[in-house]
Amino acid sequence: MSPPRLTGALRSFSHVSKNEDFTEKPYDLKTKRLKRQELFAREGLTWQKIVHFCTEHQDKAKQQAASQELKSLLLAAKQIVGSEHGQEAIESAAVFLFETFHNKDHVGTEETRTIRQMFGPFPSTAADASCDCVVRLLAPLENSRVEDFIQTHSSHHNPQRGSTFGRNIAFSYDCYALDPLEDLHCSGINEDQVSLDL
Amino acid sequence: MACARVPLDEQQVTESGPFGKECTLPALHPDRKEDHCFVPYKPPPEDGSPAEVEEFLEFARFIIEDLEWLLALPHDKFWCQVVFDESLQTCLDSYLRHAPRSLDLTALPSSPAVAEMQRSIHRMVFLTFLRMATHKESKENFLTPSVFGEIIYENFLFDIPKILDLCVLFGKGNSQLLHKMIDNIFTQQPSYYSDLGETVPTVLQVFDSILDKCGLQCEGATAIEPMKLNAHKQPTAMTMSQQDLLDIILYLSDSTSTIHAFMDIFPAACTTFHAHGFLGRLTSFYETAVPDLEKAVRKRNFGDKGLQDDLWKRLSHSCRKMVETAHLLLHHTCLQPILEGRENMHTFAEELLQHFTSFLPEKRFLSDYDEQFPISDDISLLQQAIPVIDETRTSYLLQGVESVWDSMGRQRSLNQTRPKASS
Structure with a gap:
């Protein structure tokens, strides 16, 4: 709980702030994750594009192997996103895993964090399985082609975005510090004065 | 686009x-x-x-x-x-x-x-x-x-x-x-100035509520509500729970730091605070609350010496912020216009002297203020800007400041030398 603050009193007792709407609940982590999944599904890379990219220009045997890996990736995605979700959500999760692991060979701390941020707690075996699938899927393909594909379709690549506001502003992290007038030990003020309580 | x-x-x-x-x-x-x-x-x-x-x-x-x-x-x-x-x-x-x-x-x-x-x-x-x-x-x-x-x-x-x-x-x-x-x-x-004006009374209420919690009657309370003789059972800074004392000192430290930071960064706000009689309320609050709180922090048994030291630092920090806020208010509303040679310099000078005179009964506040911002320095500036300023009045004021120091039994810090007021 925050300690008592002047601005807290001003918010409560003066009429210069917006009235709080106590009926409106702020977003929690679960809702936020669902919203992120929704947003992710709406833009950038799609499962169909990945399927096409991994199977085009391949002979039949390689195509079959790739299809098998894609199926395994979907299965791992289903474990991560939760089996109560529909095909669309599972495919979107598979796309997310594909993007996350396209240039990795194992599940590191950063990848674990990224996946948890998107889906919440998940079985680590499913993350390992999806990483292995992506490694095997992309092994026969040229790195530069894969990078080009990701760059072109990734949701991070958004041509509408400008340069970040305030990038060049020098921000100081300096904070106010206690600045007492005197030490307790040096304070002798009124020490000897007797106050008469009438 | x-x-x-x-x-x-x-x-x-x-x-x-x-x-x-x-x-x-x-x-x-x-x-x-x-x-x-x-x-x-x-x-x-x-x-x-x-x-x-x-x-x-x-x-x-x-x-x-x-x-x-x-x-x-x-x-x-x-x-x-x-x-x-x-x-x-x-x-x-x-x-x-x-x-x-x-x-x-x-x-x-x-x-x-x-x-x-x-x-x-x-x-x-x-x-x-x-x-x-x-x-x-x-x-x-x-x-x-x-x-x-x-x-x-x-x-x-x-x-x-x-x-x-x-x-x-x-x-x-x-x-x-x-x-x-x-x-x-x-x-x-500009509506933010009106909002600021609406906010100042709430800031003042914060000070009143601190006085009230310390069992120190504020002006309004004594004037409006008669009290039974045996009704005075409110806890004081000495008798309230340790947590309450901690909360009050944290609240005071936050309030004084916030007000000071705001006025320091946006001096134009000083005029609005000044118009609501903020300075007078601040000094009387200081005079009433600070000695009681100091006594409580010094004399109570905290068990934890670290906590006692910390509370003292916070209280002393609050004192500094209140003194600095008073100085900011006087500087931006009275002294600055005089130094800039604005119209009605005499009115500003009169107001400044009136404020200094009103500090005289607030002995504790005055001595702390004078230690940080010697009043004689401001008087000297005033005399340079307006040579015809009433010397009898300034002498009376400086003598009053000296008497306050004497009556408080305090010594100025060594680096502060001041001219004696001419009698």
């Missing part, structure tokens, strides 16, 4: 709707807001369990990521989000309310990961408010100043408590930028 060289509030944009059909909308329109869902800020857990720390980190990552996204939006999309996304305002407001102040008891996060995350949010929140306080980003990206003033006021993007929070959270190292922001906000929307 919106059209160039026309203020955003007058622009129209044509975009394809959900079914591919093109439609034209004002550039600032709720339909152009992204459904982004900002999460509220929660402060770092104090000695939290790993699960609590992880939860803080998750919330923090979302906030940083989302504010980065927001700051990278083009001007028109940024303002659509700012004006129409309630969750963004909740997120920013929650940061201002709950972000740890450097003066809080447990200000420093325990883990480096938490500290690093806290620093990142701190910067992103500041930059977001900075962008929200800027009506002209470039030649192409701007709002009509009056419309900007209306938008920030009507949508509560800024209000007085938020501005005060910004000062105390970011003011130490970013005072120039903050000054520009607040100055622009008040210039484009």
Whole structure:
């Protein structure tokens, strides 16, 4: 709980702030994750594009192997996103895993964090399985082609975005510090004065 | 994209709707807001369990990521989000309310990961408010100043408590930028001055409530409510619970630091505070509350010596801030106009002398003030600016100051030498 603050009193007792709407609940982590999944599904890379990219220009045997890996990736995605979700959500999760692991060979701390941020707690075996699938899927393909594909379709690549506001502003992290007038030990003020309580 | 060289509030944009059909909308329109869902800020857990720390980190990552996204939006999309996304305002407001102040008891996060995350949010929140306080980003990206003033006021993007929070959270190292922001906000929307005027009585009530909690009657209470002789059972600073005393000193320290930071960064506010008789109330509060609180901190048995030292530092810090606030008020409302040679210099000089004279009965306040900002220095400045100033009056005042020092049995610090008042 925050300690008592002047601005807290001003918010409560003066009429210069917006009235709080106590009926409106702020977003929690679960809702936020669902919203992120929704947003992710709406833009950038799609499962169909990945399927096409991994199977085009391949002979039949390689195509079959790739299809098998894609199926395994979907299965791992289903474990991560939760089996109560529909095909669309599972495919979107598979796309997310594909993007996350396209240039990795194992599940590191950063990848674990990224996946948890998107889906919440998940079985680590499913993350390992999806990483292995992506490694095997992309092994026969040229790195530069894969990078080009990701760059072109990734949701991070958004041509509408400008340069970040305030990038060049020098921000100081300096904070106010206690600045007492005197030490307790040096304070002798009124020490000897007797106050008469009438 | 919106059209160039026309203020955003007058622009129209044509975009394809959900079914591919093109439609034209004002550039600032709720339909152009992204459904982004900002999460509220929660402060770092104090000695939290790993699960609590992880939860803080998750919330923090979302906030940083989302504010980065927001700051990278083009001007028109940024303002659509700012004006129409309630969750963004909740997120920013929650940061201002709950972000740890450097003066809080447990200000420093325990883990480096938490500290690093806290620093990142701190910067992103500041930059977001900075962008929200800027009506002209470039030649192409701007709002009509009056419309900007209306938008920030009507949508509560800024209000007085938020501005005060910004000062105390970011003011130490970013005072120039903050000054520009607040100055622009008040210039484009003068209604903030009225709001500030409405806020000052509540600030004064905070002081009254501290007096009340310490069992020290404030002026209003004695005048209005008769009390039974045996009704005086209210706890005092000496008898209240230790937690209550701690809360009062933390409250006082926060209040005095916040007011001082605000006036220091935005001196134009001094006039509004001054017009509400803030100086007189501040000095009488100081005189009444400080000795009692000091006595309680010095004499009570805390068990924990560290806590006693800490409380003393906070109380002493509050004293410094009150003295500095009084000086800021006098400087900006009386002395500065005299030094600038403005019209009615004599009126300002008269007011300054009246204030100094009114300090004479507030002995404790006066001696602390005089130690930090020698009154003789200001009198000397006054005499140089207005040579015909009444010397009898200034001498009386300086003698009065000397008598206060004598009656308090205090010694000035060694580096402070002062001329004796001529009798």
